Amino acid sequence: MDGNERTDGTEGPVADITWLGTPEGHRAIAEAGALPDTEAPGAVARLRARYGGHAAAALTQVALRRAARVKFGADAERWLYTRAGLEQATRPAVAAHRAATYAAAGARTVLDLGCGIGTDARAFLDAGLDVVAVELDPVTAAVAAANLAPAVAAGRARVVTGDATALLDGLWSPGVSVFADPARRTGAGRTWNPADFTPPWDWAVGLLDRAAATGGVGCLKLGPGLPYRLIPEGVAAEWVSHRGDLVEVALWAGAGAGLPAAGTRTATLLDDAGAVHRLVATDTTVPGREPAVGTVLWEPDPAVIRAGAVDTLAALLGAGRVAEEIAYLVGDPAEPADAGAPPAGAGAPPADAGVEPTAFATAFRILEVLPAREKVLRAWVRERRVGRLEIKKRGVDTDPAALRRRLRPSGPYAATLVLTPTPDGARALVVERAERTSPPPSRS
Incomplete structure (x- = not known):
């Protein structure tokens, strides 16, 4: 371990992320990305000689940006990442659709609880909304702050590090809207046991009721395999498919143009051209039909x-x-x-x-x-x-x-x-x- 590496928990990683958001950090990432082989000892040594312990963070961002191209395309170069944050980040087209739904319903400010690296928050900002982004993990919060820095500087966004369940009352105001993506993982993998959700499932569902009751819009993002038994009565459920991939179910509450109607189940398809196609389930029953040549x-x-x-x-x-x-x-x-x-x-x-x-x-x-x-x-x-x-x-x-x-x-x-x-x-x-x-x- 050289003298620039750190052993003090999150302080070093947070400092690395903050530094990567500076002009010098941008240069380091660009230089790391230009290396023909990011594992070649000589090239890495030269990068370390120039940027010290931050060189490893720059090299990590290069690897993550390359992986991010599958999800973000050319926009991958705009972002800083954590590995978990990249995996969990919403696809841009899906985030934009959700943000447009909030905007059409009259939302003005969104509390993004568990904001991750800030991709949904960025979509809210692009739709003209203000954002208060809350993230429990300090390193991920630092990434979100770097990604949202222009909006933070303009006074349109805040990034708060801490537990959303403890901070919520201090952040809430009448008319505010809320968005949350409860974590559904344990040490054994994904779970649909509400007792294992973070934040707790009952608390997350309560966000929908609270937002609707105070004149805002509430939305929970969940995996598309959400069991029907977990969908509260009176909540609209919207399954979203992008380019034929089913990516999530969103539970909505509130009033306003563009929101799915309370109690409905909707299939929403987003295509390459940016068009939105919606089909609302009804109680229709159709007869069977034998397959035959020509049908x-x-x-x-x-x-x-x-x-x-x-x-x-x-x-x-x-x-x-x-x-x-x-x-x-x-x-x-x-x-x-x-x-x-x-x-x-x-x-x-x-x-x-x-x-x-x-x-x-x-x-x-x-x-x-x-x-x-x-x-x-x-x-x-x-x-x-x-x-x-x-x-x-x-x-x-x-x-x-x-x-x-x-x-x-x-x-x-x-x-x-x-x-x-x-x-x-x-x-x-x-x-x-x-x-x-x-x-x-x-x-x-």
């Missing part, structure tokens, strides 16, 4: 499934479930441009048969319906010379990866199989995504 198979977005809106979507599409409790839908294709055109192939729909577009599900054309027996599927794969085989499944006790190996795909063609129960037993559906118009070639 369309719909695979709902995960947010639709978790929100319990599959039957709502089915009713909108004029479709039915392939089997009870199975989240595949079967419906008719849209009318082709020329209803009298001959079929494109044996049993296949016309080449210009359309699919009703929706953001809430992926559409597949059903080309063949096969028994879900391994011997049958192996023969089909061999006869069609399928070398690239995608296997999807619901409600069938099969490991797709293991089945793919046993089917021994080999050949120049690609295909997709969907394994699903039906009223007549398990079936393997040969499908193609709706943007394509021709079935996998046969050997004939």
Whole structure:
């Protein structure tokens, strides 16, 4: 250990983070990022000679920024990170959507309790809101302060280090809004036992009631697998999907334009173009529908499934479930441009048969319906010379990866199989995504 390294708990790391937020710290990170090999002893030694014990912190930030590009893209270079903070940070598009919801509902100041590295706080600021960010961990709080420094200097943000449960009464005022992301981890991993949440679950839920009662907006961010039994009555639940990934459920309380209605379950989809698509679950029940050649198979977005809106979507599409409790839908294709055109192939729909577009599900054309027996599927794969085989499944006790190996795909063609129960037993559906118009070639 050289003389610049520290052994005094958080004081050294906090000082490192504070220093990284200075112009000299920015230069150190830039120099570290320009190194062809951040582990080369000579290059690291030169960095240490220039910046002392802070060099290690600069090198760590370079590694974290590279990892952050997956989540933050080009904006990754704007931020300082901790490893846990990066993992837990909200995706920018999701944070922006939430902030826009607060702003539309009339919020002005948000208490961000458990602010992490400040990504949600930054989104609130970008939406025109003021922020009081509270973080228990001193190192993470220092990162948030560095990331929010311009807003802090402008008087629009404060970063407070401490326990939100102890600080809340001193920070609260009528009309204030609140946002919290309770930690759901123990030493054994993720948990859905409310007794293990930090801050306590009852306290976190109480934030929603308190905000709504005093003229503000309350929101809790939670993992998308939140059991329904934990959703309080009268609270709106919004499952959010970004680019097809289900990332969270938000529980909302309060009044104002743009807020999900109390007691509702909503699937919200955010796409690459920045559009927001919402589907509110209803008590609709749809009949079953047998999959058949020429029909369309719909695979709902995960947010639709978790929100319990599959039957709502089915009713909108004029479709039915392939089997009870199975989240595949079967419906008719849209009318082709020329209803009298001959079929494109044996049993296949016309080449210009359309699919009703929706953001809430992926559409597949059903080309063949096969028994879900391994011997049958192996023969089909061999006869069609399928070398690239995608296997999807619901409600069938099969490991797709293991089945793919046993089917021994080999050949120049690609295909997709969907394994699903039906009223007549398990079936393997040969499908193609709706943007394509021709079935996998046969050997004939």
